[in-house]
Amino acid sequence: MRLSAVLTITLTFVAAAVVALVAANFSVKLIEETSEIGVRDALDDQGMTWAEVQANGLQVTLSGMAPTEAVRFRALTTAGSIVDAARVIDDMEVEAQAAIAPPRFSAEVLRNDSGISIIGLIPTSTDREAAISRFRKMSGGTEVxxxxxxxxxxxxxxxxxxxGFATTAIARLPRAKASIEAGRVFITAMADSPEVKAEMEADLKRAAPPNLKLTLDISAPRPVITPFTMRFELDADGARFDACAADTEAARTRILAAGERAGAPANSRCTVGLGVPSPNWSEAVLQGIDAVRRLEGGSVTLADADMTLIAQPGIDQGLFDDVVGELETSLPEVFALTAKLPEVEDPNAGPPEFLATLSPEGQVQLRGRxxxxxxxxxxxSYAKARFGSEKVYMAARIDEDLPDSxxxxxxxxxxxLAALSNGAITVTPDSLSVTGNTGNPDASTEIASLLSDKLGEGAEYDIDVTYQEKLDPVLGLPTPDECEAEIAEVVKVSKINFEPGSATIDSSALGTMDDIAEILKRCGDLPLExxxxxxxxxxxxxNLALSQSRAESVLNELRARRVLTSSFTAKGYxxxxxxxxxxxxxxxxxNRRIEFRLIRPDTVELPGQTTLESLAQSSDTEADQVEEGPTDEQN
Incomplete structure (x- = not known):
């Protein structure tokens, strides 16, 4: 009886333990599922679908790749709002972030009479001390x-x-600012004159590295014009400004517009300068041009406050009187008018004259009376002093009946004449004419000012001067000798090669041909062989035939690059x-080479004497060796 009771009690306890264990397991599973589902739903609601949730008992593990550290922390916070934060296990990773973008490096250098200052952000790889030392040296040792x-x-x-380029540029410019960025330099500077400005611009452009973007803003003071001169002429050849000066841009625009209405070209030149005799200068000029237009010919010249109006011979006297009368009454104060109506001359009665000519080679001949x-x-003596003793030829005769002037x-x-590159002057008892070519865009203005000043009020003269860019030293256009030197520099670096056994230029030399073509375009017409x-x-x-073919190939490549080659010849030697x-x-x-040589009168038959040489290498066999057979030494 007692044993039976003991078994019964034991079995009862065992059954109760089993039931408790099953209930505990069920409770854990329920808690795991509830926690996992709750956390996952909360994360999904926050858009964090990348997060993986796994419950293990009371612990909840978060895994997955968070896009940022902030998002990872937000996932932990969200999970902690569903279950106890102490139960959340962080097993998440964060994506590697892209490197922070480097800053924009730039610097600005300012130089003036007070010294040099430099400000900006530069890389640590830049030798700062060396740069500051260079600036200190160019500033004469003063503190930078x-x-x-x-x-x-x-x-x-x-x-x-x-x-590096900005540092070099600042060394050349006493008053300037250089703004520096990677691959770009912007320079603002002041020059003492337009000529100096043009020289600065040419020097800086030549010195700039090929891949550098260079922007220049160089200003120059307005020139002082003495006397302040304007000359407008209308004749059978058309209307033109022989000289034009204005005190402001607005006055310049008005003067050129008046000239255009009277028939002058739209691209006429008018210099804005200092020295105007009256604020009403442009008004006087407009009235003078209009008077010439109404007379249908003649010229008007203003030298400071003196105006000279000369009509064409044969104009109606009544029209001339009307125009002159109206001009006299309407001219602004301080301006004085001298008007002339020349008499019609007998074309068969040639007046005595003095003629001086200046050739492009600098030779001067003096003829006449x-x-x-x-x-x-x-x-x-004067001509020899201006043009050179060995270049002047005198052949004038004496005529005692000439006027005192x-x-x-x-x-x-x-x-x-000395203001021209080439041309002629003709002196007659009544007039002086100047014709020719010049590289100075202001030559007409300067000559008109000179004649007005030296010949006096009412003097009659004619100016027909043509400006040619190729003669302009300010533009920096190279002389023929300078062209030789420039091409010589190019071919020192990169020579002209040909494909093996042919006259076809190798593709590696096409860049060299581009550089040579650019130089020749700036050089203009050259007698070149x-x-x-x-x-x-x-x-x-x-060998002779192949050298001729290769020379012609070079000539054709230049033509393909739009180089004017009418004065070029190709010859094989x-x-x-x-x-x-x-x-x-x-x-x-x-010895396998191409040479570029200027054709000069004293060197045309001397092909070996050249200062413009392209040692055109060819590592190939010359065509003649096809017949001679292969050798170890190739042409």
Whole structure:
């Protein structure tokens, strides 16, 4: 009885334990599922679907790749709002973030009479001390205001080239500002004159690295014009400004518009300068141009406050009187008018004259009439002083019947001729004419000012001067000799090669041809011979033919690049005029070349004498060796 009771109690306890264990397991599963589902739903509501949730008992583990650290923390916070934060296990990772973008490196250098200052952000790789030392040296040892900051990031492409060029530019410019970025430099500067400005711009552009974007803003003061001169002429050849000056841009626009209405070209030149005699200058000029237009011919000249109006011979006297009368009453104060109506001359009665000509080569011939031996000697001495003793030829004869004004007119004419590159002056008893070409865009204005000042009020003169860019030294257009030097520099770096056994220029040399073409475009018309040479290997006749073909190929490549080649010739010289020993490979390589040579009267038959040489290498076999058979030494 007692044993049975014990078994019963034991079984009861075992059954109760089993039931408790099952209930506990069920409770844990229920808690896990509830926690997992609750956390997952909360994360999904927040858009964090990337997060994985796994419950293990009372613990909830979060895994997955969070896009940022902030998002990872937000996932932990969200899970902690559903279950106890202490039960949340963080097993999440964060995506690697992209490197922070480097800052924009830039610097600004300012130089003036007070010294140099530099401010900006530069890479740590830039040698700051060396840069400051260079600025200190160019400032004469004075302290440089160093306001630079540095950042430890790689220098962007083009940064060092830009900084180096800006430093060089500032060394040349006493008053300037340079703004520097990677691959770009912007320079603002002041020049003492338009000529100096043009020289600065040309020098800086030549010095700039090929891949640098350079922007220049160089200003120059307005020129002082003395006397302040305007001359407008209307004749059978059309209307034109021989000289034009204005005190403001607005006045310049009004004057050119009035000239255009009277028939002058739309691209006429008018210089804005200092020295105007009256604020009503432009009004006086407009009235003078309108008077010429109404007279349908003639000229009007203003030199400071003096106006000279000359009508064409044969104009109606009544019309002339009306125009002059209205002009006299309407001219602003301080302006004085002198008006002339020349008489009609007999075309068969040629007046005595003095003629001086200046050739493009600088030769001067003096012909015609002078008043006496003293004037002839004076004119000869003056011309030799201005143009060179060996370049003047005197052939003028004495005529004692010439007017008293003849001597100053002759000397003034020679002074005007000196302002031209080539041309002529003609002095007659009633007028002085100046014709020719010049590289100075203000030459007409300067000559008109000179004649007005030296010949006096009411003097009659005519100016027909043509401005040619190729003669302008301010534009920096190279002389023929400078063109030789520039091309020589190009071919030192990169020579002209040909494809093996042919006259086809190798693709590696096309860049060289581009550079040479750009130089020749700036040089204008040149009497140029393109010469081809080979080494001495192979038959002489075949070498000569190949050198001719290669010279012609170079000429054709220049034509394809729109270079004007009407004055160019191509000639092959074969194995003539070697520049090195043909017994060595290095010598033969040097002898295989293309030369560019200016054709001069004293060198046209001397192909070996050249200052413009392209040692055009060719590592290939010349065509003649196809017949001679292969050799170890190739043309």
């Amino acid at each position: 205001a160093d306001l630079l900051e540095q950042a430890d990031y790689p220098a962007p492409a083009g940064w060092e080239e830009a900084l 002078v008043t006496d031996a003293a004037l002839r000697e004076l004119a000869d 003849w001597a100053p007119r002759v000397l003034t004419g020679l002074e005007a 393109i010469q081809g040479y080979t080494d001495s290997q192979g038959r002489e006749s075949m 074969g194995e003539e005029n070697p520049v090195a020993d043909n017994k060595t490979e290095e010598g033969r390589e040097a």
